[in-house]
Amino acid sequence: MADTILVVVEQREGKLNRVSWETLVAGQMLAAETGWALEAAVVGAGVSSIASEIAGKKVGKIYDIECSALESYTPDAFSAVLKQVLESKQPRLVLMPHTYQVRDFIPKLATAMGRTVISDCIGFRKDGEKLLFTRQMFQGKFAADVSFTCDAPWFVTFQSGAFRGDQVEAGASAAPVETVNVEVSADAIRTKPQPPFKEAKQAVDLTQAEVIVSVGRGIKEQKNIDLAKQLADALSGEIAASRPICDSGWLPMDRQIGSSGQTVSPKLYLALGISGAIQHIVGMKGARSVVAVNKDREAPIFEIADVAVVANLFDVVPPLVEEIKKAKG
Amino acid sequence: MKILVCMKQVPQKDAPLKLNESGTWIRDDVSYEVNEPDAYALEEALRQKEKHGGEVVVITAGPPRAQQVLREALAKGADRAIHLEDNAFVGLDAFSTARAFAAAIKDEQFDLICTGLQSDDYGFAQTGVILAELLRWPHATIIMQIEKTDAGIKVKRELEAGYFQFVDMPLPAVLTIQSGINKLRYATLIGIKQAKNKPLRKVALAKVQQAIGSNLQKIERMYIPQKTKKTEYLEGPPAEIAKKLVDKLRNEIRVL
Numbered sequence: 001m002a003d004t005i006l007v008v009v010e011q012r013e014g015k016l017n018r019v020s021w022e023t024l025v026a027g028q029m030l031a032a033e034t035g036w037a038l039e040a041a042v043v044g045a046g047v048s049s050i051a052s053e054i055a056g057k058k059v060g061k062i063y064d065i066e067c068s069a070l071e072s073y074t075p076d077a078f079s080a081v082l083k084q085v086l087e088s089k090q091p092r093l094v095l096m097p098h099t100y101q102v103r104d105f106i107p108k109l110a111t112a113m114g115r116t117v118i119s120d121c122i123g124f125r126k127d128g129e130k131l132l133f134t135r136q137m138f139q140g141k142f143a144a145d146v147s148f149t150c151d152a153p154w155f156v157t158f159q160s161g162a163f164r165g166d167q168v169e170a171g172a173s174a175a176p177v178e179t180v181n182v183e184v185s186a187d188a189i190r191t192k193p194q195p196p197f198k199e200a201k202q203a204v205d206l207t208q209a210e211v212i213v214s215v216g217r218g219i220k221e222q223k224n225i226d227l228a229k230q231l232a233d234a235l236s237g238e239i240a241a242s243r244p245i246c247d248s249g250w251l252p253m254d255r256q257i258g259s260s261g262q263t264v265s266p267k268l269y270l271a272l273g274i275s276g277a278i279q280h281i282v283g284m285k286g287a288r289s290v291v292a293v294n295k296d297r298e299a300p301i302f303e304i305a306d307v308a309v310v311a312n313l314f315d316v317v318p319p320l321v322e323e324i325k326k327a328k329g
Numbered sequence: 330m331k332i333l334v335c336m337k338q339v340p341q342k343d344a345p346l347k348l349n350e351s352g353t354w355i356r357d358d359v360s361y362e363v364n365e366p367d368a369y370a371l372e373e374a375l376r377q378k379e380k381h382g383g384e385v386v387v388i389t390a391g392p393p394r395a396q397q398v399l400r401e402a403l404a405k406g407a408d409r410a411i412h413l414e415d416n417a418f419v420g421l422d423a424f425s426t427a428r429a430f431a432a433a434i435k436d437e438q439f440d441l442i443c444t445g446l447q448s449d450d451y452g453f454a455q456t457g458v459i460l461a462e463l464l465r466w467p468h469a470t471i472i473m474q475i476e477k478t479d480a481g482i483k484v485k486r487e488l489e490a491g492y493f494q495f496v497d498m499p500l501p502a503v504l505t506i507q508s509g510i511n512k513l514r515y516a517t518l519i520g521i522k523q524a525k526n527k528p529l530r531k532v533a534l535a536k537v538q539q540a541i542g543s544n545l546q547k548i549e550r551m552y553i554p555q556k557t558k559k560t561e562y563l564e565g566p567p568a569e570i571a572k573k574l575v576d577k578l579r580n581e582i583r584v585l
Contacts, residue, residue, distance in 0.1 A: 075458075075467075075468065075469075076467065099489065100470070100471055100487070100488055100489050101488075103454050103455075103458075103470060103471075104458070104469075104470045104471075105458075107423065107454075107455035107458035107459045107462070108458050108459070108461065108462045108468070110424075111424065111427075111458075111459045111462040111463065112462055115545065116422060116423070116424050116545035116546050117455060118546055119452075119453055119454060119455060120452060120454070127549075132549060135452075136452065136554070137450065137451060137452065137551060138340065138346055138355065138449065138450055138452075139342075139449055139452070140554070141346055141553075142346070142348070142355075142551050142552065142553060142554065143551070143552055143553075143554040143555075144548045144549075144550065144551040144552075145548070145549045145550045145551075146546055146547065146548055146549065147546065147547050147549050148545065148546055148547075149543070149544060149545055149546060149547045150545040150546075190467035190498060190499060191467050191469060191496050191497065191498040192496065192497040192498070193494055193495075193496045194494060194495040194496065194497075195494070196488055196492040196493065196494045197492065197493060197494070198491055198492055198493075199491065199493060210584065211584050217342070235578075235584060235585075237584075243508065243509065244508070246509070247508055247509030254491070259489065260471075260487055260489070260507070261491070262490075262491070263490075267582065267583075267584055268578070268582050268584045275342065275343070277449075278452065288582075289581075289582040291574065291577075291578075291582075296343060296345075298345060298346075302560055302562075303554060303556055303557075303558070303560075304557070304558055305558070305560050306558060306559075306560065306561065306582075307560070307561050307563060307574065307577060308560045308561065308562045308563065309562075309563045309564075309570055309574065310562060310563070310564045311563075311564065311567060311570060315567040316567045316570050316571060318567075319567050319568050319570075319571035320570075320571040320574060320575070322571070323571040323572055323574075323575040324575055324578070324585065326575075327575050327578075327579060327585050328585060
């Protein structure tokens with residue numbers, strides 16, 4: 001077992017997923033904290049250009065892991081290839097971003113190796129010799145420091161936005177790239193994926209909106225959506241929603257904010273009756289200002305709000321609309 | 330199709346939660362409900378059964394109170410239930426939970442296992458995938474549609490940023506189901522009555538203890554997260570809040 005941290009970056013169709021920079025930052029910080037060596041790996045078919053892209057950063061070595069079976073993503077192939085690589089390189093810590101793709105294969109990979117994944121982490125710290133990873137629990141109402149009670153390799157995934165990708169340290173010179181060719185037999189791949197597609201052209205691009213009024217379960221009934229629309233209109237903003245609202249068909253899917261919807265960073269994000277589940281927060285925490293209205297003082301959305309209005313939204317929104325209209329003259 | 334649905338009981342969404350004395354879990358004197366994505370997994374299993382015939386079996390692991398989740402599932406149309414009954418199951422990590430399920434169903438032959446994509450308490454998003462690997466079955470996650478084909482099934486996976494993907498796969502398989510895949514049904518009065526006579530098999534901890542082994546990860550400490558942002562709280566009469574908020578929107582946030 002080598003004292004090594006291995007960051008596995010994510011690529012899709014030959015392009016680096018930018019969230020990988022955040023994981024690399026986490027790796028650089030962990031390397032500084034532990035004194036362990038930092039290495040990175042890119043996994044795919046014909047992905048050497050991504051390996052070179054990472055080689056400019058402060059990292060000891062890059063593995064360009066190539067396998068023709070990795071052209072399109074399948075959990076069987078990704079897991080089989082990485083298992084071979086990890087068994088031969090034996091890193092102590094394996095880091096990946098907590099993307100939908102990683103979620104799809106990392107539990108399988110860890111299980112195949114008799115190990116575990118501490119998933120969706122937002123930070124880490126060292127407690128004596130013990131490494132603790134912080135993750136959210138109960139939809140963000142609590143945080144927990146979690147340790148491994150098994151042997152390495154230890155698998156950790158980090159939540160999008162937990163580290164700042166623009167803080168990635170550049171290297172003094174380009175890191176060496178080692179090409180690793182791996183074989184996977186075709187019959188080991190049991191699922192046949194078709195190319196990704198978009199359901200319909202998105203009618204609204206919420207990413208460009210300056211003001212977003214977003215509704216959650218607290219809106220109670222479909223007919224109450226109109227109240228939120230009045231507020232959005234008064235602020236010349238767009239209306240959006242958390243997932244349950246779109247699942248119920250109260251607003252179209254293309255107005256959904258969160259991990260399965262759009263990621264936005266408006267000047268103002270006004271959340272009405274949104275509790276603030278992690279899957280929603282990742283889609284809006286980049287907002288410059290967050291105003292949240294919720295009757296529950298303990299709602300996790302208040303953790304990231306600049307202004308927390310502890311009140312029933314049905315009491316507050318009507319006078320607010322009136323005041324805004326007055327202010328605009 | 331013979332389908333197993335893995336379900337979990339979690340605290341109600343708006344239940345006020347408090348830490349226990351050792352600061353490692355919540356105090357359990359709260360109201361519980363079914364984990365939301367699991368309800369969609371059950372609904373999808375029932376719809377598949379209605380289309381193709383077969384059986385829907387529901388399984389959960391937890392203390393006696395968790396039986397409520399199984400009763401509701403039986404009332405909605407599941408045929409029978411398996412309850413791994415012990416308070417100790419609450420403290421298992423995803424690996425141990427999956428191993429307990431695998432042990433409890435070792436004499437069954439399912440074509441399909443559906444789970445919710447993650448739970449509202451731990452939020453591991455792992456148990457279904459681990460179970461697939463333990464059974465050596467293929468899997469697919471975050472599923473928004475299931476269609477039976479000659480060779481197995483075709484499923485629609487949700488990807489990020491509004492993308493989807495169809496995947497063909499053989500059976501048996503494990504799928505983790507996304508909320509919103511379908512419209513949930515309510516239990517009927519007749520369903521609730523019938524549920525009382527449907528078989529519910531209890532599995533004691535001792536039966537699966539050996540298969541579970543020990544947890545591979547441990548919660549050292551749970552706590553209320555530290556704020557990273559300075560939050561200003563507005564409370565009081567709605568008219569006053571509205572005035573203060575408009576002042577902020579104009580002078581601080583500058584959107585008016």
